[in-house]
Amino acid sequence: MLDQQHKRRIDDLFDAMNAANESFLGYPFAKGFSYESLWRFMTVSGNNFGDPFGPQTYRVNSRLLECEVIEFFAGLFRAAPSETWGYITSGGTEGNTYGLYLGRELFPNGVAYFSNDTHYSVSKAVRLLRLEHAVVQATPSGEIAYDDLAQQASRFRRRPAIVVANIGTTMKEGKDDVSKVRQALHSAGVEEVYIHSDAALCGPYAPFQSPRTPFDFVDGVDSIMLSGHKFFGAPVPCGVVLARKQHVQRVLRTSNYVESADATLSGSRSAYTPIVLWYAIRNLGADGIKRMFEQCEGLAGYAVDQLSASGISAWRNPSALTVVLPPVEECLGAKWQIMTQDVSRVVVTPGTTKKQIDALVEAMKIDR
Ligand SMILES: Cc1ncc(COP(=O)(O)O)c(C=O)c1O
Structure with missing residues (x-):
């Protein structure tokens, strides 16, 4: 008391x-x-550790709803369901770190590229992952300068590129067109490319914008993240990350504790944020x-x-x-x-x- x-x-x-x-x-x-009808969940313990799609005996979780949230965003981002995997993160920063982690595991010798209008979570992640990186100029609208990208990439033309495309920069909501990013890298002679879309704010509505900037799986990206608490609003930070399964296989680690191979970054994960996001998407569609x-x-x-x-x-x-x-x-x-x-x-x-x-x-x- x-x-x-x-x-x-x-x-x-x-x-x-x-x-x-x-x-x-x-x-x-x-x-x-308003998530008032979810208040009762504050009286029970919940933990979604491990792969939301994997088997588990532990039942104090909301993983079924988490999988539905992932499937919903996979649909919105035009991902092939059988080829896509994802989970609910602690926020956009974890999503960016995860995308770059998959990129680095695919291309250990890769160079990361992102514009100087990029959110600082990306600099944090490249430092953490010890990824060599080049910061590219942004235009006054916040979009990456494709000519500068091509010029910087030509210095490392024999090394794969790992690009963070901004689908809405923090200050100006500038967007990088992933088709133009690919063209710029191709013109620089870079052959292997991994693209991660940072759609922290715009993810939920980018599919409906006109003009629509290419940013999703059909447009050729490898992973996408969004922050759940930004456009939808949530009482606690959360996010969603989606990636091509072929990249995720590379970071799968088996653990006796979670009883299935786990590819997530965190250990214990919130069981509440999936319920909040599920509630938001089911209410809105x-x-x-x-x-x-x-x-x-x-x-x-x-x-x-x-x-x-x-x-x-x-x-x-x-x-x-x-x-x-x-x-x-x-x-x-x-x-x-x-x-x-x-x-x-x-x-x-x-x-x-x-x-x-x-x-x-x-x-x-x-x-x-
Ligand atoms: C473009 C962009 N990316 C990433 C992030 C980080 O997201 P979070 O605060 O959910 O970790 C932000 C946050 O403002 C952002 O604006």
Whole structure:
């Protein structure tokens, strides 16, 4: 039993997190989701360790739902079901690490390429995996510069390439076209290529965007990851990684403990995040995801229009949910939790309201 003082600390923390949830526009996390009917799972132990598709005597898990989530995204990303495997990760960072791990196991002598607009999880992963890498220029829209990729790759033309393609960069939601990535590497004389799509934010809606940037299994990638807590929103971070089975075979390790060969990175894995993601996809279906994306996209367009009409040079990539702004003042950044690098950005995720956008526009007008 908590004493009064500790009970107050918990109450205060809940109020503070609630208030912070109300006032952020700068990070790509959906708001206003409700998983209340899942609360009862907080009273039972759960652990999805091991391969979600493998046999196990341990039954305190949600692996059946995890497999359905994987199958759903395999469909969305046009993967051949019998040739694709995946699992639910702790987040996008684990998904990127996993994709690069598969790439390195396929090509131990490979060189990793990614643009300088890439999320820092990729630099972390290449360091961890001791992968030699080359950082490629990004264009002002956040897309990788294919000519620079070709030039850098020509220095290592006899070595395989392991590429992280951004399907939505962190700051500008810039997208790398995997067909153009392949062309650039081919023109540089590189013959063996592994491509991992980092679709942290855009994964759920990239299939519905127009114009559609090539990024999925039919387009020729080897693995794809997304963050579950970004577009869908979740009370705890989570992610999905999918990969071609032929690559996964290479990292399978048998373990007496899990009773089946295991190809996941972690040991114990959450049994709750698969339930949350399953609940989200079953509630929405592909049509619901598309509708939710279209609503956000409309509001992102509205934000750009309103900011531009107020003389603020805001822009976004075609059909993106990320609105790129000139660096905002510190107090505004603190109020709306807006991250600033060379630019600032606002991400119109599900749960973002017109009222919030209007309030931001007003505040930016005053700050000019
Ligand atoms: C493009 C991109 N990749 C990867 C990540 C890492 O994802 P996570 O925070 O789920 O580990 C992020 C997070 O913002 C991201 O924007």
